[in-house]
Amino acid sequence: MSIIFSRQCEYALQAVTYIALKPVGEMTSIKELAKKLDIPYHFLAKILQDLVYKGLLTSQKGPSGGFALGMPAKDITLFHIVEAIDGVNFTNRCVLGFPECSDKNPCAVHEQWAGLRDGIYQMLVSRNIAEVAKEMRKPEYRAVAR
Amino acid sequence: MSIIFSRQCEYALQAVTYIALKPVGEMTSIKELAKKLDIPYHFLAKILQDLVYKGLLTSQKGPSGGFALGMPAKDITLFHIVEAIDGVNFTNRCVLGFPECSDKNPCAVHEQWAGLRDGIYQMLVSRNIAEVAKEMRKPEYRAVAR
């Protein structure tokens, strides 16, 4: 179903984006995120914990607690999140799955894929969460952004 | 683990490539494929059955039976195989998983991904199995290719 990134990773991207639309310092609860983004509550909780552990988010317990960005939105790239959740295996595996495909022993699409793979990598490192958030035009997102 | 295509799909690509290196008319058994390509026997059997059903391979039972290409190798593109096994969902889903991302309501990387996605598509439709087979340098493949 998912293309390149796991569902966990997709949820992480969505959640961080959502949080980035909140005023700095304001906390966002799992409850709100799960509801607005339609992500299973407890599943999302695990993912957010992971992001806290990796330093991309901070958290606070108790009433009016929740999650906030661990650094300025412009400093969090898509790649940071993908790396934190899925790792970066896609950067070195043969896209056709040929076990011994390598630079020295390339499969038929090795070069071509190398270009595309770099394109994906560039897409991830060149875009930060502030930009991504700004572009979202979903009503729910807009409601948050004001 | 896999990048874009399922493991089934990767196995299918490898098996069809292997078969394409055999002289036309010669049959290749699951046993040989599973052994040389290190793919689980019965799992591969299912996949090959699928490819037969989709018309990409033909099969023959009995001693000296096995599988052969269902059409000339130059007419089977990578896309044919991917489509047969995985479908083509990767062509229309948001790469970041944003549910309502679309042309009218694009996410921040929508355009950029569209280009890359088309690149992947082109990679798949422009390469046929004859070309892919020719490039393989794995000893097992070479043994088949002579």
Added chain:
DNA sequence: GAATAATCAGATAAATAACTCCGAAATAAA
């Protein structure tokens, strides 16, 4: 015709990914 070697078909098992549940800990607010 018998033996053998292959695919075909369906059920089952194992591994992984996705998702749920429950109680503990923390903390803000009443």
Added chain:
DNA sequence: TTTATTTCGGAGTTATTTATCTGATTATTC
């Protein structure tokens, strides 16, 4: 200080994908 609300942590469940097993069917070869 109590209560309510939140994250935290670990275990458990479900669904999907990957892999295995067994027997039936088909066809070749002797």
